[in-house]
Amino acid sequence: MHNNQQNPIQPICNTGNPQQFHNPQINFVNNNQLPTFIQQPQNPHFNQLVFQQGLHHIGQNINQQQLIHQKIHFPLFLKDIEKQDLLTISGIEYKKLKLLGKGSYGSVYMIQNKQTLEFYALKIQTSIQKEEVEILSRLKQKTFKNLVNTIEFQKHPETNEYFLLMEYCENSLQNIIDQKPIDHKEARYIIKQIANGIKELHEEKIIHRDLKPENILVFVKKDQNSNMTQNIYKICDFGLSSTKDLAKTLQCGTAHYMPPEQIKHQNNLLGYDQSVDIWAFGTVIYELFTQKVMFMKSNRQEVYEEILKITQKQIDEKIQTDLKMLDQQYVKLVQKMILIEPSQRITIDQVLIELKQQSTNIATYNVNKENIIKAKKTMQKTEKHFRRKQGEKLELTASTEQFSY
Template sequence: MKMMIMQGKIWDRVFEVESKYEPKGPIGKGAYGVVYSCINTLTNEEVAIKKIKVGENPKEALKALRELRILRHVSHNHKNVIALKDVMIPSAKCKDVYLVFELMDADLDTFIRSSPPLPNYVVKYFMFQLLNGLNYLHTANIIHRDLKPGNLLVNAKRDLKICDFGLATTTTKGSSQTQLLATENLGTRGYKAPELLLNCFTYGPSIDVWSVGCIFAELLGGNRLFSAKDKAGQLIKIINILGTQNDSNLRFIPSCDWEAYRLLESQPYTPGIDFKLLFPNADPMGLDLLNKMLQFNPDKRITVAEALQHPYIPSMCNHRKSQPAPLPCHVDVEDSVGVHKIRKMIRDEMLLYRQDALR
């Protein structure tokens, strides 16, 4: 396979990609990879190439494996999920992974920060697309676990696509919960559901609904609704806005972080803040939907499918049927599996993707 090396001018990183891809420049940098804008010289199509560092870290390798496994199953099947267009088979050592995506103009975080207050019809359109894509993922038993504006890509037409599946997982078919421990490293604190902050041992797709509610509030107000420096501060911020939770709303946390639980109990009573005061120009039906998403108790949160039927979402949108989701795919591996085996699994996934692309 003919390869070329291009040197990143900003981060001084080396990219090794197929020679048909001509670099234009770096467009993003994440915790475990960088992204370049490129031209496919064979098709004259602009693409984004994401380099994921695997190295010797099994956690980083697992992120790459998760992303590949999920994208191989869901990419190209829904217009609100980012499309994986190509993969580049690495050497046997597989220390870097290169994924080729459709090129979008910016992430939603950049869009929010660079725009004046968004009109209601734009917020509605973004919310419909986000819920539509997430409903497709949840139907496939996939929980994203890291939804935030930075992981939502948009273009000049305001099309929105969900991306970055490095922390995603799958639930067992027919089950609404996963047994994985919700550690502090899971997700981004400002969008993290209470059950994750409380380190609950079980959680389900409702954690994504909470994140969507946080994104919704950010679209309405231009800033994060819940923002704190640590887990304790985050919980206090949530209580200050949503109000003191009664016992029935705390029964879902019998096996959680008791220190955090006692923190909640020690807080003085607060009635919370009415969303109408926080977002005075918002559509009242939008605030009703926001309230249903940001329920402290996950059992009381609206589901994504229910949210799509909410009166806030334009009625014409409710008639746009999503394509059937593929069969669930298992993306996690046992903790005992070492990085070298995960690298082999990554390479196998890439070969399967190439085989599927040739059909």
């Protein structure tokens, strides 16, 4: 089982050195051009800069003529956000509530839309890989059910910092696993949600490469007409994701969840594909039911060695032994996912088909079980009624006999 201490084994794909923070200066150029920055005056709480020159969206340049008739609002960036409570992003006012996390990449804040009162996460990132820019730009164009949705993703033209406005998720699967054993019915629901998220990624030709409980978040969906809520499990953190599936030269991911080919890849030019996510998914399911990682050693190198040395027979026996509390269909599904040979692993479409079949079997079993229980209750009721009638007959006979005296 995980503890609350920091996991010493972290993703090992270096995203680059953070850039030094600095506050953009307000300056004006000659009369034939627009001012580079215009600071909102006389209101210390109106936290925004209006950029009117040199601005570009990710993957799209905006020329000066377009900007003459357009104002685009950004929050003040990281150095300034730490001091401010109100932010304006793309013309919408937000209230900064609290810092959710901070690291070498930058910071993540919880913010609230002042009008709708909805919560969001605002990530200010000091460095970012080119491929992550491409992926986030593409994902921003769509809405996904089981991926953390990106609302805004843009780059500050002066500081080169990126800001990422996302759905706010209240919890992570890692925290849920750490807290207590998960009910099997809830676990089946979680597995189906994760599978849907992986399918959404793979349909976009994206390989996640770092799927683990920490990167699966819980979005709480609230019913507007009642107090009912529903947990939606969403995959996040596409910093190590890739759209390519051949000749990758970087070994990225977190050791416990990496398949052998991903570990080996640092030493050769062999490629890997979407099946790395299937292996990782299988190890997440294992952890969901056992509350422990499948390959646990004291350090990253030992984890690598165990995954590279273990045989398929040993993997199958470990799954069979540690998941013996599950129906055999689930055990076999996990075994089909954690296969040493990538080409033999089940695909995400096949995973979803099997999950649907198992849900049907469970539903059929539950209906049959319910019918058996109903039939049993009916028989008990009939038998009780019969006995009562027999008792009344006996009592009547006894009364008649008494009168004969």
